[in-house]
Amino acid sequence: MEAYQLLLTLRAVRHFTDQPVPEESLARILQAARWTGSAKNTQPWQFVVVRQRETLRLLAGFGSYASHLAGAPLGIVVATPPGYALFDAGRVTQNMMLAAWADGVGSCIASFHDEALARALLGIPEGFLAHTAISFGYPQPDAPETIEGKPRVEVLASLGRRALDELVHWEHW
Amino acid sequence: MEAYQLLLTLRAVRHFTDQPVPEESLARILQAARWTGSAKNTQPWQFVVVRQRETLRLLAGFGSYASHLAGAPLGIVVATPPGYALFDAGRVTQNMMLAAWADGVGSCIASFHDEALARALLGIPEGFLAHTAISFGYPQPDAPETIEGKPRVEVLASLGRRALDELVHWEHW
Numbered sequence: 515m516e517a518y519q520l521l522l523t524l525r526a527v528r529h530f531t532d533q534p535v536p537e538e539s540l541a542r543i544l545q546a547a548r549w550t551g552s553a554k555n556t557q558p559w560q561f562v563v564v565r566q567r568e569t570l571r572l573l574a575g576f577g578s579y580a581s582h583l584a585g586a587p588l589g590i591v592v593a594t595p596p597g598y599a600l601f602d603a604g605r606v607t608q609n610m611m612l613a614a615w616a617d618g619v620g621s622c623i624a625s626f627h628d629e630a631l632a633r634a635l636l637g638i639p640e641g642f643l644a645h646t647a648i649s650f651g652y653p654q655p656d657a658p659e660t661i662e663g664k665p666r667v668e669v670l671a672s673l674g675r676r677a678l679d680e681l682v683h684w685e686h687w
Numbered sequence: 688m689e690a691y692q693l694l695l696t697l698r699a700v701r702h703f704t705d706q707p708v709p710e711e712s713l714a715r716i717l718q719a720a721r722w723t724g725s726a727k728n729t730q731p732w733q734f735v736v737v738r739q740r741e742t743l744r745l746l747a748g749f750g751s752y753a754s755h756l757a758g759a760p761l762g763i764v765v766a767t768p769p770g771y772a773l774f775d776a777g778r779v780t781q782n783m784m785l786a787a788w789a790d791g792v793g794s795c796i797a798s799f800h801d802e803a804l805a806r807a808l809l810g811i812p813e814g815f816l817a818h819t820a821i822s823f824g825y826p827q828p829d830a831p832e833t834i835e836g837k838p839r840v841e842v843l844a845s846l847g848r849r850a851l852d853e854l855v856h857w858e859h860w
Contacts, residue, residue, distance in 0.1 A: 517693040517789040521719045521782050544855055546694045548848050550781070553798060554752075555843040562856045569858065579727075598798070601819070604777020608723070609694050612785070616690040625726060625771070637860040646774070671729040675721050682717055683735045685742065687810040 520616055527620025528582040528661065530651025534565075535588045539617040543590070543650070546613035550606040558599040559606050562591040562636050564647075569635065573624070573647055576631050579669070580624035581662055586649035591632060593642040600645070607648060620653040693789055700793025701755040701834065703824025707738075708761045712790040716763070716823070719786035723779040731772040732779050735764040735809045737820075742808065746797070746820055749804050752842070753797035754835055759822035764805060766815040773818070780821060793826040 564570055565588055574584035583589050594603045611621045624647045626632045632644035661669040738761055747757035756762050767776045784794045797820045799805045805817040834842040
């Protein structure tokens with residue numbers, strides 16, 4: 515896929531086939547994470563790669579909209595220290611999702627409202643917050659248009675994207 | 688450029704030529720921002736596009752490592768509400784930098800330690816934090832290897848990137 519189209523076409527994929535994510539794709543996802551830039555090159559992230567079904571099922575219970583993890587062949591938990599590293603966590607998550615999508619692998623972010631449970635389950639030490647996990651897998655054809663069984667319009671703040679003139683200011687707000 | 692290579696080769700570019708960023712590239716950068724995913728599709732971001740030299744010079748004074756803005760032909764200030772939107776700010780920033788790099792346009796992030804000054808200068812209203820700006824421009828050939836006049840090793844927490852086995856855990860930390 516052309517690089518710019520990759521950026522425009524990435525969407526959340528919440529339903530996956532049973533097909534495993536190939537080892538080569540996982541390797542590319544992790545290399546894309548590794549090479550992501552961060553504030554002063556602190557590389558403030560740690561990753562737990564999860565493919566055991568029981569662990570994915572437990573993780574799916576730690577966020578209000580995390581159920582997609584239960585059906586994903588692969589999850590990656592992103593842990594960063596508290597504070598500004600949350601910005602870098604967003605950068606590295608985006609890079610991993612894009613690397614996956616370049617291989618046709620879909621993904622969805624789960625935010626853990628109960629990140630302490632995720633830390634306990636995975637043995638993540640003090641000093642890190644396990645705030646985010648990403649599901650990865652091949653998109654299920656004819657997947658339901660719903661989120662957690664509800665119509666998308668009830669869950670999302672908006673559908674589609676705002677027009678640029680609602681987002682962009684020129685020289686001054 | 689092949690999409691995966693785009694992800695691996697993005698680096699901070701702090702020194703730019705005088706050549707303006709073409710309007711077509713700016714349009715692609717802004718579309719990449721617009722189409723970025725966010726928590727519940729809240730699209731929590733607003734952008735101020737700055738090309739006036741005096742404004743860029745002033746912004747360059749609002750962060751300890753923001754001087755690259757003073758010499759950039761283009762800056763984009765990213766404003767998001769306080770809290771978890773900082774994660775989405777990281778995602779949208781990464782997407783803009785990648786869209787630029789796909790056109791050969793380099794970029795560098797500035798964090799404003801004094802974001803209230805940036806808000807005041809640009810007229811950004813209450814409810815948003817103007818925590819981040821991105822410089823964009825064509826990389827200057829033979830640019831100095833220094834950051835703010837200091838050797839990179841004195842400013843950065845590390846050089847290069849950590850090995851994967853320092854970042855990745857399998858099933859459990």
